[in-house]
Every structure is written in structure tokens, then in C-alpha cells.
Amino acid sequence: MAPSDEVGRREFLTLLGAGAALLAGCAPGGSGTTPGGGTARPLSAAFNQAINDLDPHGASAVDEASLLANRQIYDTLVTRNGGEAAPSLAISWRQPDEKTWEFTLREDVTFHDGSKLSSADVKASLERLAASTGPQKPLWASIDAIQAPDAKTITITTKEPLGTLLVNLSLAFILPAAQLGKEGFFRKPVGSGPFAVESFTPSAQLLLKAAPKYWGGAPALTGLRLPYIPETSTRMTSLQNSEVDITWIIPPDELARLRGVDGLEVESTPGVNYFLTWFNCGRKPFADPQVRRALHHALDLKSIVASLYGEAATVMDAPIPAAVFGHAAQDPYAYDPDLAKKLLAEAGHGDGLRTTMMWFKDTGPLATELAQSFISAWAKVGVTVEAQQIEKAAWIKRLTALDWDIELQVNTVTTGDADYTLGRLYTSAANRMGYASKKLDAVLADARSTPDQDRRKALYGQACEIIWKDAVGIFPAALSATYGLRSTVKGFQPAANGQPEFRTVSTAG
Amino acid sequence: MTFFIGRRLAQALLQIWGAITIVFVALRVLPGDPAELILGSQATPDQLTELRAQLGLDDPLLVQYVRHLGDVVRLDFGESWRQGMAALDATLVRLGPTLSLAVWAMVFTVVLGFLSGTYAARHANSPIDHLISVTSLVGQALPPFWIGIMLSLIFARGLQILPSTADGTMASLLLPAFTLALPFVGWLGRLVRTGILEEMNQDYVRTAQAKGLSRRVVFYVHVLRNTLVPVVTMLGLLMGNFIANGVIVEVVFAWPGIGTLLVDSISFRDYAVVEAVLTVVTICYIILNLLVDLLYGYLDPRIQLENA
Numbered sequence: 001m002a003p004s005d006e007v008g009r010r011e012f013l014t015l016l017g018a019g020a021a022l023l024a025g026c027a028p029g030g031s032g033t034t035p036g037g038g039t040a041r042p043l044s045a046a047f048n049q050a051i052n053d054l055d056p057h058g059a060s061a062v063d064e065a066s067l068l069a070n071r072q073i074y075d076t077l078v079t080r081n082g083g084e085a086a087p088s089l090a091i092s093w094r095q096p097d098e099k100t101w102e103f104t105l106r107e108d109v110t111f112h113d114g115s116k117l118s119s120a121d122v123k124a125s126l127e128r129l130a131a132s133t134g135p136q137k138p139l140w141a142s143i144d145a146i147q148a149p150d151a152k153t154i155t156i157t158t159k160e161p162l163g164t165l166l167v168n169l170s171l172a173f174i175l176p177a178a179q180l181g182k183e184g185f186f187r188k189p190v191g192s193g194p195f196a197v198e199s200f201t202p203s204a205q206l207l208l209k210a211a212p213k214y215w216g217g218a219p220a221l222t223g224l225r226l227p228y229i230p231e232t233s234t235r236m237t238s239l240q241n242s243e244v245d246i247t248w249i250i251p252p253d254e255l256a257r258l259r260g261v262d263g264l265e266v267e268s269t270p271g272v273n274y275f276l277t278w279f280n281c282g283r284k285p286f287a288d289p290q291v292r293r294a295l296h297h298a299l300d301l302k303s304i305v306a307s308l309y310g311e312a313a314t315v316m317d318a319p320i321p322a323a324v325f326g327h328a329a330q331d332p333y334a335y336d337p338d339l340a341k342k343l344l345a346e347a348g349h350g351d352g353l354r355t356t357m358m359w360f361k362d363t364g365p366l367a368t369e370l371a372q373s374f375i376s377a378w379a380k381v382g383v384t385v386e387a388q389q390i391e392k393a394a395w396i397k398r399l400t401a402l403d404w405d406i407e408l409q410v411n412t413v414t415t416g417d418a419d420y421t422l423g424r425l426y427t428s429a430a431n432r433m434g435y436a437s438k439k440l441d442a443v444l445a446d447a448r449s450t451p452d453q454d455r456r457k458a459l460y461g462q463a464c465e466i467i468w469k470d471a472v473g474i475f476p477a478a479l480s481a482t483y484g485l486r487s488t489v490k491g492f493q494p495a496a497n498g499q500p501e502f503r504t505v506s507t508a509g
Numbered sequence: 510m511t512f513f514i515g516r517r518l519a520q521a522l523l524q525i526w527g528a529i530t531i532v533f534v535a536l537r538v539l540p541g542d543p544a545e546l547i548l549g550s551q552a553t554p555d556q557l558t559e560l561r562a563q564l565g566l567d568d569p570l571l572v573q574y575v576r577h578l579g580d581v582v583r584l585d586f587g588e589s590w591r592q593g594m595a596a597l598d599a600t601l602v603r604l605g606p607t608l609s610l611a612v613w614a615m616v617f618t619v620v621l622g623f624l625s626g627t628y629a630a631r632h633a634n635s636p637i638d639h640l641i642s643v644t645s646l647v648g649q650a651l652p653p654f655w656i657g658i659m660l661s662l663i664f665a666r667g668l669q670i671l672p673s674t675a676d677g678t679m680a681s682l683l684l685p686a687f688t689l690a691l692p693f694v695g696w697l698g699r700l701v702r703t704g705i706l707e708e709m710n711q712d713y714v715r716t717a718q719a720k721g722l723s724r725r726v727v728f729y730v731h732v733l734r735n736t737l738v739p740v741v742t743m744l745g746l747l748m749g750n751f752i753a754n755g756v757i758v759e760v761v762f763a764w765p766g767i768g769t770l771l772v773d774s775i776s777f778r779d780y781a782v783v784e785a786v787l788t789v790v791t792i793c794y795i796i797l798n799l800l801v802d803l804l805y806g807y808l809d810p811r812i813q814l815e816n817a
Binding site (some may be wrong): 055184187227231398399400 | 590765
């Protein structure tokens with residue numbers, strides 16, 4: 001071969017090598033430079049869901065992971081504190097009449113870019129949210145007008161009385177009006193929350209740095225890294241390997257093991273996520289409440305839930321978890337297979353019954369196992385249930401089309417208030433599971449409109465009772481919010497909704 | 510040459526069009542659409558209709574398809590509803606990590622494959638040769654997700670000497686790159702071993718030895734170089750494989766590449782991103798194939814491209 005060929009080939013190989021080195025240089029997932037040039041690495045906290053989008057009014061607006069990110073970056077007018085609305089950007093509010101709310105804003109608030117937050121920002125943000133077509137739309141359907149009479153006052157008028165306004169406002173994040181609509185704003189958005197965005201790779205990693213001028217006091221941490229680790233086993237490994245400092249949710253089968261690992265701690269709190277099993281009350285055979293109750297009596301929920309979840313879940317005594325505002329405990333359906341058979345026979349199904357149950361695997365921990373234990377218990381009372389484990393998109397399609405008999409899902413009471421679940425899902429107008437009750441409709445409408453929180457609580461209690469007694473569904477288990485953290489993490493409070501606060505967290509050692 | 514490249518470009522365009530069409534149809538055949546996933550299980554029919562209209566999903570499929578083709582020609586795959594940015598940007602952000610993983614997997618494959626293959630050929634039918642064959646067969650048979658999880662359990666959870674997730678260091682590349690490479694190390698090793706043994710029986714080897722060259726020189730200067738021709742061309746295809754099939758390894762090691770993006774986008778019916786990712790992967794494959802063909806002719810001038 002000619003010598004020139006020789007050189008060409010060597011050059012080629014050299015180039016290939018150089019290319020490889022270049023690519024290696026861009027190894028992903030780095031935490032970048034430490035804010036302030038310090039040596040401390042940011043606290044690393046891995047939730048089990050991906051943060052996709054930092055637009056708090058967009059398509060991911062009620063994703064738990066998006067809410068987690070939004071709570072660090074942005075502020076809301078009010079927050080929730082154990083069922084009560086607590087001041088945040090609004091320091092006080094009053095109701096001149098039942099359709100009007102007036103909020104007085106905090107005055108010392110600045111966005112991360114240094115600009116001052118005023119009522120114009122609040123007005124623009126709320127109007128953007130009310131006009132959005134995303135999943136928060138139903139919460140804002142009855143807003144009539146939002147006005148900013150002066151720089152520190154916001155007035156919201158509603159078309160009808162809205163007792164849930166304060167609760168809903170705890171999901172309404174405030175953005176700087178001047179930057180809304182700017183191209184690429186949500187790649188590195190600006191908010192007024194305790195942490196500012198340093199860099200963001202959707203569904204991979206969000207890197208935050210402390211906002212030293214935060215009105216509630218600067219965070220103790222210099223930075224916060226929120227990586228997404230899709231594989232549970234890897235997520236557990238990364239906690240043990242000190243790659244992450246906190247991770248949640250811990251699956252039920254890992255809790256006991258992690259407790260035994262040196263240098264780790266496990267914390268849990270009753271959560272707002274729960275399993276529910278609806279019956280399609282609009283079609284046979286579940287149009288008959290007798291059949292629905294029979295299926296409930298056929299399940300030994302106590303032992304099923306205890307053996308599958310241990311301390312990670314508790315059997316529910318209402319259609320919403322105990323941690324939710326408006327929960328009222330009901331009498332459990334006793335485990336009684338004979339009674340179940342008797343009820344089925346009375347309903348004309350003495351020869352047995354064939355039906356189907358659908359769910360998608362990732363709806364919650366051990367969903368398939370839970371579904372299978374139901375199906376085998378039902379088989380013992382003569383009810384043959386065909387298992388339909390399908391993909392999430394197919395499940396949603398069939399669910400909304402009411403094309404199913406029984407379905408299993410994990411539901412989230414995103415606001416922590418019964419209205420979010422009961423008020424939206426169980427009305428005859430919503431028609432989510434074919435159930436229609438004029439009495440329940442009236443109670444829920446009343447509960448939504450009254451601003452008197454005690455009265456709301458009593459009304460949701462009534463709603464819980466109606467739904468429970470009519471056995472619209474079976475509510476097997478409320479899931480605990482379970483966190484694993486390194487012992488070096490101080491000041492961490494487990495949050496029921498999976499959206500912990502990091503402002504007060506610090507690390508030692 | 511010009512004719513060859515022109516013909517290949519025309520073929521490439523046809524292949525890209527085919528890929529786009531198949532992906533478009535496959536996505537629309539799947540039950541569920543983005544509007545349903547955005548609004549979730551709480552959606553009302555009115556909201557769904559409104560959002561579908563806004564996303565252009567209420568037009569007839571043929572209209573959507575023609576519009577889509579027009580957009581793709583302008584490199585516009587549309588906005589990703591999940592990533593909150595243009596789908597192509599979302600894909601390109603993730604292409605870097607996938608490429609660096611693929612390059613390192615390639616480095617592992619080439620180094621380990623050549624070493625083991627050469628050694629096995631030099632000591633053909635020795636116990637070590639047999640050991641290498643068995644190990645390479647086992648390596649090819651084990652599923653990558655299992656290897657990945659095991660390596661992660663051993664080196665990250667047990668020994669705690671390597672990170673289990675992408676943390677920006679070179680160390681975090683080791684486990685995923687090795688997992689991706691492992692099945693192909695044995696494959697390449699066997700290819701190299703067979704190639705060398707075949708070359709050793711060629712006439713020119715006997716000639717070279719007859720004119721007094723040492724065994725060593727014959728082996729490294731003549732035999733090994735000629736073995737390279739088929740191997741290098743296979744490596745081009747392997748690179749495409751690493752880019753397209755890193756999905757499982759990316760998920761296990763939380764590697765922010767196009768594989769994890771693709772899986773997520775399919776389950777959430779983020780049409781724009783699925784289409785952008787698969788088009789980019791198709792283009793990568795076509796480019797690599799083209800390079801392989803060119804390289805083939807370059808390494809072995811006897812091969813005429815016009816007839817390839």
C-alpha cells in the first residue's frame with residue numbers, strides 16, 4: 001500500500017480517539033460548579049418520579065414531581081398547614097362578600113432576578129392559570145375576574161361562592177409578569193421561592209441553588225440537586241452509596257432492609273396517595289349496590305394489606321385517606337365470605353358472576369399483587385374476575401370512556417382537601433364511575449361553596465358516608481409517604497404529599 | 510464515487526421517510542392520545558375536545574400526516590408536551606450522553622474483544638482459549654438488565670467503589686459502558702479469533718515466513734491488519750446498535766440519554782419526541798452505514814464502491 005494511505009489511516013484513528021475523548025468529557029448528570037464557589041456539594045434528593053416541565057401552569061401542573069420542583073422555585077399566595085390555609089405571599093385576606101376575596105400581599109418579596117414582586121405578577125399568573133387548558137383547569141372554572149387595585153392588593157371574584165378557593169390557591173404558583181411569554185423562559189425560570197434554578201434537564205435532573213434573599217429566610221443548604229433515577233433498585237443503591245442524601249418513596253419491600261443499614265434512617269408519615277377500586281355503577285352487574293357490597297365483604301383487607309405493605313400502608317376507613325381534610329371514619333365492611341355469597345344470591349347471582357378488572361402496573365406499589373389477591377378472594381365467593389393489566393394510556397382511555405367493570409388505581413388528593421377528590425370525581429355531572437346520587441351532588445355542591453371550614457368538614461363527612469355505604473368502590477389502602485435519608489441530613493420533615501420543604505434542611509459531616 | 514454517494518443519499522432519504530411514516534402510523538394506532546394523558550383520569554369530554562383541537566389532534570389523520578411531513582422537512586417535530594420544549598431540542602440534549610456511553614462501550618468492546626480474540630487465536634485450542642470461548646458465550650447469553658443490576662449491586666451497593674447513577678464523573682461511565690459492551694466483547698473476540706485463524710492459512714503468510722520474517726512480524730504486521738477489514742466494518746454497525754439499544758442500560762443506571770427519553774415519551778404518548786428520537790436514531794444508523802461502506806472500500810481498495 002502507498003505510504004500516504006498509511007498516514008491517512010493513522011490520522012483517521014487519531015481523530016476517532018480525539019472524538020472519543022471529547023465525548024467522554026461531556027459525561028452527563030454533573031452537579032456543575034458549586035454555587036458561591038464553595039466546596040460543599042449540593043444536597044441530592046431523588047423522588048421516584050421525573051420532573052418534566054417547570055411551567056407550573058402547563059401540562060404537568062399537577063404531577064407530583066412538578067409540584068415538588070415548583071414548591072422550591074416559586075411561591076403561592078397561601079400554603080396549607082394541617083387543613084388550614086396559612087399566609088405565604090399573601091399575609092392576610094378577607095371576604096367582603098361571599099363571591100369576593102381580597103388578599104394583601106407581602107411587601108418584601110423579590111424574584112431571583114432581583115425584580116420586586118407586585119400584584120401585577122399575581123394577576124398575570126392567576127389569569128394565565130385560569131386560561132390554561134392543563135389539568136388544573138377545573139379548579140379555576142368559576143373564576144370571574146382577578147383585579148389588582150394597588151401594588152399590594154389582589155381581588156378575586158368568583159361566579160358562585162367558592163369555599164375551596166384558598167385550597168386551590170395553594171397550587172397556584174406566581175411567576176414574574178414581565179417575563180411570561182419569553183421564549184425559553186421555562187428552561188431556566190425565575191420565581192420567588194427559596195431556591196433558584198441553576199440548570200434543568202427535563203426528566204433527568206434539576207439543579208437548584210439557594211436564594212439568599214428569600215423572604216422566609218435563606219435556606220441552610222447552598223444547593224439542591226433533584227435527579228431522576230427510574231430504576232428502584234438503583235435508587236436504593238444510590239442512597240446506600242451516598243450518591244443521594246434523601247430518596248422517597250421507599251417501596252414496602254425495601255423499608256425493613258434500609259432500617260438495618262448503618263448511616264441511614266427511614267421516616268414515614270401518612271400520605272395523600274391511596275388505592276381505590278371503583279365499580280362501574282352504571283352497568284350490570286354493579287348497578288346493584290348489593291353486588292358491590294358483597295364484593296367488599298369478600299375481601300379480608302386487613303390481612304391482605306398487612307401482608308403486602310406492612311408499615312407502608314394502612315387499611316382505609318373512608319373514601320379518602322385520614323390525612324386529608326374532610327375525612328370521616330366509617331364502619332368497616334366485615335370480612336364475611338358467607339354473607340358475600342348470600343348477598344350475591346339475593347341479587348340473583350347465586351350461580352356465580354363473571355366480570356373484569358383493569359389496572360396499569362405502575363399505578364402504585366405492588367398493584368399487580370394487590371389486584372391478584374382481590375381476584376383470588378372473589379373467586380372463593382363464586383365471582384370470576386378476568387385480570388386486565390394494561391398500559392397506562394389504554395387504561396385512561398377506557399376509564400374515561402366508562403368501558404370497564406372494576407378498576408384499580410392509586411389516586412392522589414393533590415391539594416390535601418376532600419374537594420379535590422370527592423368534589424370532582426363523584427358528582428353525577430363528572431360521571432367518573434357511573435354513580436349518580438342527587439343527595440351526594442347536593443352535599444358536594446354545598447361543601448364547595450361554603451367558606452365556613454367547619455361546615456365543609458361536616459359536609460365532606462356526609463359525602464364520605466354516602467359513598468362508603470353505597471359501596472361506590474372499595475378503598476383498600478392509604479399509602480404512607482416513606483423517606484430514606486442519610487443520617488447526616490438534619491432538619492428534614494417528611495411531607496404527606498411527597499413535596500418536602502428543603503429550606504430548613506442542612507447536612508452535617 | 511459521486512454517483513455512489515448520490516445514490517446512497519437518495520436511498521437514505523427514502524429510508525428516513527419510511528421510518529417517519531411507520532412511526533407516525535404506529536403511534537396513532539396505539540390506544541390513548543396526548544390529550545388524555547395531559548388531563549389524566551379526571552378529564553371531562555369537553556376539556557378533551559378543547560385540548561385535542563388545540564393540539565391539532567382532531568384533524569383527519571391524512572391531514573396530520575402531511576402537515577407532519579412538512580414540519581419534519583423544516584426540522585420541526587413540534588413541541589413536546591412533557592418536556593416543555595421543542596421535541597428536537599429535547600432529543601439533542603439527550604443525544605450527547607447516549608453518544609458518550611456508546612463511544613465508551615465501543616472502546617471497551619474493541620480493547621477487550623481484540624485482546625481476548627488475539628490471545629485465543631495465538632493459543633488456539635489451549636485451555637485458556639476454551640475458557641475465553643465459554644466466558645464469551647456466557648457474556649452474550651446473560652440479559653443486559655441483569656448484568657447491569659448485578660454490577661450495580663456489587664460495585665455500587667456492596668463495595669461502594671463506583672457510582673450507580675450519572676453524576677458527571679468518568680467513574681459513573683464505567684458500569685453502564687461495561688454493561689453495554691459485555692455481550693459484544695465475546696462476539697468480537699470470536700470474530701477476531703476466527704479471522705486470524707483463517708488468515709494464518711493464507712498463502713501470503715507462508716510466503717512471508719518463507720522469506721524469513723519472524724512469526725511475530727508476520728502476525729502483527731500482516732495477519733492482524735488483514736483481519737481488521739471485516740471487523741472494522743462490523744464495528745460501524747455495532748456503534749449504531751449501541752446508540753439505538755442503550756435503553757435498558759440507560760434505565761438501570763439512570764443515564765439521561767435518548768433511551769430513557771424514548772421509553773418515557775412512548776408511555777406518555779409524547780408523539781413529537783418519539784418521532785424526533787426515532788428519526789435521529791435512523792439518521793445515525795444511515796450515516797454509520799454509509800461510513801462503513803466508504804471505509805470498506807478504503808481499507809480494501811480491491812472493493813469497488815460502484816458495484817457495492
